[in-house]
Amino acid sequence: MYEYNVTVRFNDCDSMGHVNNTAYFTYFEEARKDIFKLFNPALDIDAWNLIVASTQCDFVNEMNYAQKVSVYTWISRVGTSSFTVEHAIQDDEGRWTARGKAVLAGYDFAERKTVPISEPAASELALHQEGPENVPELRG
C-alpha cells in the first residue's frame, strides 16, 4: 500500500466551501507518483509511458481548506497491458472522505498504442495488493 499526504489548497475548494469534485482526482493522480516511478524512475515527462483509461470516485465526506489528508493506494488487478489502482482518502480525524479507482495502461506515446506491462513492474505492483482496514467499498 502506498501513502500520499496532501494539504488542501484554497484553490482546490469551490464555492460550496469544500474541495471540488475534480480536485479529488488530482489528489489520486499525485498519489500514483510511486507507481509512475516504477515505470519511469526519473519521472521524465519525455519518457512517459502510462495513460489513464478510466477513473471514478465516490465522495464520502467533505474536505476543507488547509486540512491534511492521506490518500491510500493499492493494486487490485494486474493485466497484460493494464492494471487497476484503488484509492481511499482519510482525513486527519480518521474519517474516510473518498473512495476511488483508476485503470492505467502501458502506453507508447510516439506510436500511440498500448504496450504490455513489464514483468518487473508487474511483480512490484503485485506487492501492493493490500488496502487499508475498514475502507469503504466502491459503490459501483
Place this chain on the structure above:
Amino acid sequence: MYEYNVTVRFNDCDSMGHVNNTAYFTYFEEARKDIFKLFNPALDIDAWNLIVASTQCDFVNEMNYAQKVSVYTWISRVGTSSFTVEHAIQDDEGRWTARGKAVLAGYDFAERKTVPISEPAASELALHQEGPENVPELRG
C-alpha cells in the same frame, strides 16, 4: 438530452500535450448547468441544493488545446433523493473522446443532509432520458 460546447483551454492540458484527466470532470460539471438550473434557476451559490455523490469517466480519445468539443448529457435514473446523469464528449471530427456519469443528490447544505428530489424537477429530468446515437457504453 442537453448539449454543452466547450473550447479546450491551454491550462486544461497537462505535460502530455492533451487534456488532463481531471479537466474532463470540469467539462462534465459545466455540462450539468442546465440541470443545476432546474433546481436553482438563478444558479445562486447561497441557495445551492445538489451534491455530487460519485462520478466516473472512461477516457476514449485525447483532446487538444483550442479544440472545440461537445458534451452530451442525459438522465438514466431518477430516484427519491438522487439521480444519475450520463455524459459523453464528442470532438469536432465526430470522434467520441469520453464517456462518463455522475450521481447527484438533493442536499440541504445548512442541515447537511440529503433531501428528496421535487416532483417538478423529477418530471423535467424524465424528459431527458435519451442519449446520443452510437455513444460508447461505459466500461463499468
Place this chain on the structure above:
Amino acid sequence: MYEYNVTVRFNDCDSMGHVNNTAYFTYFEEARKDIFKLFNPALDIDAWNLIVASTQCDFVNEMNYAQKVSVYTWISRVGTSSFTVEHAIQDDEGRWTARGKAVLAGYDFAERKTVPISEPAASELALHQEGPENVPELRG
C-alpha cells in the same frame, strides 16, 4: 484589439463564491490565443515559441459562476525579442472586473533561449495597439 468571450466555470470560483485570483490569469492566457496564432498558426504544441516572462492583474470587481465576460487584449510595446500585452475584463453589465498585462518573449524551447520577434509578427502586433475606451489604468 482582440476580444475573447468566456463563461465563468463553477470550478473557476473559490470558497468566497467568486472567481479565484488565479483564474483571471487563465482567462488572460486564453485571450492571447489570437496572438499565439500569429507565432504558431496551427497552435502546434510541439512548435510552441513563446513564453510568459511576467504577468500581473488588478482585481477590480468580482465575477460569478456562469457569468459571461469579455477579455479585451491589445499591445502596448513591441521590442526585439519581447512584447507587452495589455488585458482588461468587462462583465455582461459593462463593469470592468480586471486590468492586467503580460510580457511575452519569443523562445526556442529546444535551445532554451529567447529569440527575436519576426518582422511579420511585429508588424501584425503593431496593428493592435488600441485598447477599449474608459479602461482603468493599471495600478502599477
Place this chain on the structure above:
Amino acid sequence: MYEYNVTVRFNDCDSMGHVNNTAYFTYFEEARKDIFKLFNPALDIDAWNLIVASTQCDFVNEMNYAQKVSVYTWISRVGTSSFTVEHAIQDDEGRWTARGKAVLAGYDFAERKTVPISEPAASELALHQEGPENVPELRG
C-alpha cells in the same frame, strides 16, 4: 519571513512540460496561509476577511513535475487598510524560479467594503519585513 514548501503536482504543469504561469499564483496563495491565520486564526471560510487587490509575478526559471520548491514571503508595506506581500520561489537546487508580490486588503464580505487592518495584525506583519538574501528584484 514566512516559508512554504510545496511539491509540484502533475496537474500544475502544462503542455510545455513545466509549471503553468497560473499555478505560480496558487503557490503564492498557499504561501500566504500564515498571513491568513493572523486575520482568521481558524481559517474559517465563513469569517474570511481579506481580498487580493492585485498580484504579479516574474517567471525566472522553470519548475518541473515532482520538484520540491520553497516560497519565501515577506511584507514590504503596511497601510491603513491594505498591505503588500512579497514572494520569491527557490527550487531544490537553490535557483530562483519566480519573484512576485500581492496587495491584500482587509475586507468585510457581508458589507462588501474594505476595512482597516487591526493594530495587532499590523504589528505582527511588521515583524516579517525581511526577505531572503540575494533575491531578484521585481522587474516592474
